[in-house]
Amino acid sequence: MLYGSECWAVKQQQLHKVNVAEMRMLRWMCGKTRKDRIRNIEIQRQVGVAPIDTKIREGRLR
Structure with a gap:
């Protein structure tokens, strides 16, 4: 789920969507x-x- 996340420029909305998917x-x-x-x-x-x-x-x- 976090593949390549080291170079993501994460916005709050995207972070929320990833959090929702993880919690599901x-x-x-x-x-x-x-x-x-x-x-x-x-x-x-x-x-x-x-x-x-x-x-x-x-x-x-890292």
Whole structure:
């Protein structure tokens, strides 16, 4: 999902879309839906991943 993100000039709208796509995938992996009303932070903790904007920033620093 982050292939080539080291050289992306990311706008806020694009970052939001990537975040939405990641959260859909994480919810699918956990077997949860938005109707379960579990916060994104909690889903990320269950799966054990950092927020995607943090991953993009780390990739750009390398």
